[in-house]
Amino acid sequence: MTAAPRRATTSAMIASLAAEGQRTAPAPFGHALSRLAETDDRIVGMTADLGKYTDLHVFAERFPDRFYQMGMAEQLLMGAAAGMAREGFMPFATTYAVFASRRAYDFICMAIAEEHLPVRIVCALPGLTTGYGPSHQATEDLAIFRGMPGMTIIDPCDAHDIAGAVPAIAAHPGPVYMRLLRGNVPLVLDEYDYRFELGRAAMLRDGADVLVISSGIMTMRALEAAKLLEADRIGAAVLHSPTIKPLDTETILAAAARPGRLVVVAENHSEIGGLGEAVAALLLRHGHGPRFRQIALPDRFLDAGALPTLHDRYGISTTEVARRIREWL
Amino acid sequence: MPPALANAPTLPERARRIRLHALRMGEVQGQGYIAQALGIADVLAVAYFHAMSFRAEDPAWEGRDRFLLSIGHYAIALYAALAEAGIVPVSELDTYGSDDSRLPMSGMAAYTPGMEITGGSLGQGLTVAVGMCLGLKRKASRSLVYTLLSDGELNEGATWEAAMSAAHWSLDNLVALVDVNQMQADGRSSSVLGFEPLAEKWRAFGWHAQRVDGNDIPSLVAAFDAARNATVAGPRVIICDTRMARGVPFLEAREKSHFLRVEPHEWADAIRLVEGAAP
Numbered sequence: 001m002t003a004a005p006r007r008a009t010t011s012a013m014i015a016s017l018a019a020e021g022q023r024t025a026p027a028p029f030g031h032a033l034s035r036l037a038e039t040d041d042r043i044v045g046m047t048a049d050l051g052k053y054t055d056l057h058v059f060a061e062r063f064p065d066r067f068y069q070m071g072m073a074e075q076l077l078m079g080a081a082a083g084m085a086r087e088g089f090m091p092f093a094t095t096y097a098v099f100a101s102r103r104a105y106d107f108i109c110m111a112i113a114e115e116h117l118p119v120r121i122v123c124a125l126p127g128l129t130t131g132y133g134p135s136h137q138a139t140e141d142l143a144i145f146r147g148m149p150g151m152t153i154i155d156p157c158d159a160h161d162i163a164g165a166v167p168a169i170a171a172h173p174g175p176v177y178m179r180l181l182r183g184n185v186p187l188v189l190d191e192y193d194y195r196f197e198l199g200r201a202a203m204l205r206d207g208a209d210v211l212v213i214s215s216g217i218m219t220m221r222a223l224e225a226a227k228l229l230e231a232d233r234i235g236a237a238v239l240h241s242p243t244i245k246p247l248d249t250e251t252i253l254a255a256a257a258r259p260g261r262l263v264v265v266a267e268n269h270s271e272i273g274g275l276g277e278a279v280a281a282l283l284l285r286h287g288h289g290p291r292f293r294q295i296a297l298p299d300r301f302l303d304a305g306a307l308p309t310l311h312d313r314y315g316i317s318t319t320e321v322a323r324r325i326r327e328w329l
Numbered sequence: 330m331p332p333a334l335a336n337a338p339t340l341p342e343r344a345r346r347i348r349l350h351a352l353r354m355g356e357v358q359g360q361g362y363i364a365q366a367l368g369i370a371d372v373l374a375v376a377y378f379h380a381m382s383f384r385a386e387d388p389a390w391e392g393r394d395r396f397l398l399s400i401g402h403y404a405i406a407l408y409a410a411l412a413e414a415g416i417v418p419v420s421e422l423d424t425y426g427s428d429d430s431r432l433p434m435s436g437m438a439a440y441t442p443g444m445e446i447t448g449g450s451l452g453q454g455l456t457v458a459v460g461m462c463l464g465l466k467r468k469a470s471r472s473l474v475y476t477l478l479s480d481g482e483l484n485e486g487a488t489w490e491a492a493m494s495a496a497h498w499s500l501d502n503l504v505a506l507v508d509v510n511q512m513q514a515d516g517r518s519s520s521v522l523g524f525e526p527l528a529e530k531w532r533a534f535g536w537h538a539q540r541v542d543g544n545d546i547p548s549l550v551a552a553f554d555a556a557r558n559a560t561v562a563g564p565r566v567i568i569c570d571t572r573m574a575r576g577v578p579f580l581e582a583r584e585k586s587h588f589l590r591v592e593p594h595e596w597a598d599a600i601r602l603v604e605g606a607a608p
């Protein structure tokens with residue numbers, strides 16, 4: 001049998017989000033955590049059989065005696081992280097976003113959040129970042145965690161953002177849920193005058209016609225789409241809001257108050273309960289009524305398939321983002 | 330059980346063809362959980378071609394034995410068995426993992442005939458099996474529910490909730506198959522979370538438990554027969570110790586990991602080896 005021709009195939013667990021030729025940094029979370037742990041010996045790493053797949057193996061190799069392999073038992077992982085925190089340690093607990101948000105929710109809610117314990121829950125495969133199907137596509141994790149009182153929620157864009165977020169969330173009192181990009185992670189935001197600040201949104205570029213408010217990988221998409229739109233003489237501002245909760249209400253309200261701009265929220269998440277609805281509610285509560293549109297995943301169980309196919313299909317690829325903004329203007 | 334035709338392939342031949350189907354899918358995708366598929370092929374051959382009742386032309390036939398694939402990532406193995414069983418056309422296998430295929434990389438019920446549940450979020454299969462067994466008993470059905478779980482799934486609390494429940498309800502229509510391949514995502518199962526002594530654990534939970542070499546077909550046949558014919562009340566488990574990548578020596582010899590890498594040219598080599606092993 002001769003080798004079959006290459007075709008678009010399901011990106012399995014090992015897939016990278018980086019486009020061909022894009023700059024990347026390896027395992028930014030694992031390296032940032034290891035750096036931080038040099039100076040803070042409260043930090044421990046815990047995982048549910050996904051150390052290698054959340055870049056926590058970097059930490060485990062550097063600090064084997066501070067690494068706890070809890071087995072594929074996400075409820076136990078969260079309960080045990082709470083127990084560690086009760087005894088004065090600062091656990092970074094990793095798994096996939098689906099398993100933290102769906103399976104371990106009650107354990108996070110009661111054992112961690114209700115007691116306001118400093119557990120940092122760091123989860124790979126956020127939103128639609130795997131073509132593996134609904135079992136691994138965390139399309140509603142932000143909605144789930146936004147409903148949890150006292151939970152701080154971070155959706156970083158790239159390796160630069162992750163490297164900045166790790167020390168920031170460590171310094172933050174109380175529980176944190178952070179979405180993680182792992183492996184060779186795109187490097188984009190280091191070219192902007194930007195560094196991660198917890199609770200702050202940052203204007204990455206200005207533009208007169210449309211304001212895109214985005215988080216996570218959608219900020220990367222928005223920046224690329226803005227370049228495409230520029231060629232059509234459409235000015236797109238991009239406001240990166242990596243802290244989903246608490247929202248940077250001041251910056252968002254100020255940006256949305258500028259008259260004449262379409263406001264678009266772009267998120268790698270279901271249209272229900274994520275950044276889009278958070279921003280919409282914020283604007284309404286403050287009496288702002290700009291034209292508002294949402295780029296988000298549909299309220300359905302998504303297909304399995306190759307990521308580029310799926311990003312096009314569900315409207316979160318760069319070309320789709322640009323196309324839809326053009327259509328709305 | 331399918332009608333015993335005089336010229337029906339033997340179980341080792343079935344297992345060999347399951348391996349071949351799986352390798353061809355792996356070649357098309359250039360990836361796949363092939364080491365798991367090769368390891369579990371003998372168990373699937375005995376399940377489908379010795380133990381289970383099904384109708385290839387009517388996969389939803391009410392009288393069928395159910396086969397639940399809790400471990401969605403083993404779908405490549407089950408597709409191979411379903412193809413060998415005539416439930417999925419062999420010609421469709423080369424769509425495996427492609428966009429809009431009926432054979433996605435992780436097994437999902439709505440996509441594939443013969444795929445009873447959507448697996449992949451590990452540790453759920455045995456809980457669903459408990460409900461199916463309860464439902465079958467309500468319907469006075471004599472169908473059995475076979476559920477394939479992995480050694481990694483022994484880590485999940487829900488597995489043991491279901492184990493206790495199955496014994497509580499005396500589910501003698503439930504046969505759990507545990508693939509002990511000594512592998513999980515982060516490495517050797519025993520280093521991730523120890524679970525021995527395993528047969529004793531299931532027995533303590535009230536199960537009829539056997540432990541066999543999962544790559545030895547005569548032992549598997551005996552174990553499936555014993556599980557089906559045991560007169561004890563309650564659920565049955567067959568713990569199958571398997572070797573990853575079994576049947577392709579150069580892959581079997583390779584250092585193992587959860588996701589075994591196979592170089593592009595090696596698929597054809599592996600296929601040739603398994604083809605050459607034809608009786």
Ligand SMILES: Cc1ncc(C[n+]2csc(CCOP(=O)(O)OP(=O)(O)O)c2C)c(N)n1
Pocket residue numbers: 048049050072099103362365400402449450451452479480481482510511512513514515586587588
């Ligand atoms: C609930 C849940 N947690 C984590 C995962 C991620 N995951 C996929 S396969 C796997 C390893 C599980 O062990 P096993 O099934 O024995 O792996 P294998 O033998 O295939 O290496 C893990 C942790 C998952 N799919 N479901």
Ligand SMILES: [Mg+2]
Pocket residue numbers: 479480481508509510511512513518
């Ligand atoms: Mg295993």
